[in-house]
Amino acid sequence: MCSWIVEKAKMSGSAKGINGWFETTEATVVYDHPYHAQLDHALCIDFINPEQGLGARVAVELTVESALELIKAIEMALDRGKHLHPEVITPRVEMLALK
Amino acid sequence: MYRNIVCDEISHRGYNGDDILAYYARPAGNGPFPGVVVLHHMPGWDEWCCEVARKFAHHGYAAVLPYLFHRFGPPEQMDDTIAKVRAGGGVPDAMTIGDAVGAAQFLKAQPNSTGKLGLIGFCSGGRQTVLVASNTKEFSAAVDCWGGRVVAPADTLTPAQPKAPIDMTADLAAPLLGIFGNDDQAPSPEQVNQHEAVLKQAGKTYEFHRYDGAGHGFFATDRPGYRQGPATDAWGKVWAWYDKYLK
Numbered sequence: 001m002c003s004w005i006v007e008k009a010k011m012s013g014s015a016k017g018i019n020g021w022f023e024t025t026e027a028t029v030v031y032d033h034p035y036h037a038q039l040d041h042a043l044c045i046d047f048i049n050p051e052q053g054l055g056a057r058v059a060v061e062l063t064v065e066s067a068l069e070l071i072k073a074i075e076m077a078l079d080r081g082k083h084l085h086p087e088v089i090t091p092r093v094e095m096l097a098l099k
Numbered sequence: 100m101y102r103n104i105v106c107d108e109i110s111h112r113g114y115n116g117d118d119i120l121a122y123y124a125r126p127a128g129n130g131p132f133p134g135v136v137v138l139h140h141m142p143g144w145d146e147w148c149c150e151v152a153r154k155f156a157h158h159g160y161a162a163v164l165p166y167l168f169h170r171f172g173p174p175e176q177m178d179d180t181i182a183k184v185r186a187g188g189g190v191p192d193a194m195t196i197g198d199a200v201g202a203a204q205f206l207k208a209q210p211n212s213t214g215k216l217g218l219i220g221f222c223s224g225g226r227q228t229v230l231v232a233s234n235t236k237e238f239s240a241a242v243d244c245w246g247g248r249v250v251a252p253a254d255t256l257t258p259a260q261p262k263a264p265i266d267m268t269a270d271l272a273a274p275l276l277g278i279f280g281n282d283d284q285a286p287s288p289e290q291v292n293q294h295e296a297v298l299k300q301a302g303k304t305y306e307f308h309r310y311d312g313a314g315h316g317f318f319a320t321d322r323p324g325y326r327q328g329p330a331t332d333a334w335g336k337v338w339a340w341y342d343k344y345l346k
Contacts, residue, residue, distance in 0.1 A: 006188075
């Protein structure tokens, strides 16, 4: 791993891994060499729970274009659902709109 | 060329006296053979790195490839282990140095060793090659293949990797061969130039080769960045370097 671009985010939710569903507490977002995707660099996301060991991980390795599409899709879905949870979602969407 | 080679999984002593898993490939026969410690790339202790160890055996070197992620997870779960390594900020430098020195001492202790050792590393292992060669006198020659973060701004240093290898140049104890792709950005051509300038100023023995049309990891035949022409030429530089300093 040579770019060493690593970001982390606290998570609260669930992910389905090789051993079934688990509570994910953390996401690691990396832009570096992927393990599986045939790319020099990829946007890699790991949803993990370090307390549950190595296998508690759901991983994706995406092209830059795919990662940007994913961001857009997440923002659109959250925006469409903001009336369901306005107290949580609205500030985030407004913050994005300000950028 | 040595077509009869022998390969085994072994363990040798590493940092803190821990037993480290390693891949050991050497020519069959009594030798004596010089040795090479191979530091794997960030994608881990994988098939390609084992092929590299066998390539050294084919060329008459006893090669040891220590599993540098030994303490993070088993090689059977390599992808999960890599994720843990990168989430944790990388393998601590002190651990890497200890494990590489342990691999060197294992090779030197073999009855068919000439006692001369080389070091080579790829990607993160390239950085570790410069690091290790600057912290021990076990090696007679070193080869850095596109190691990123040899040049590292202060705000990218971590408790596990607290000092940029370029800042250890005064202590570099082995002639250094560097192989780089000009399309690479980690290390970038500017960082390679910066490293070369520091080596030159310190009066170190080094040789840097830069290849147009090649990016990061251009030796790796199982990855899209493989570039046959530059890779073949650069392997020739590696053999010449080790012929000069190890034989």
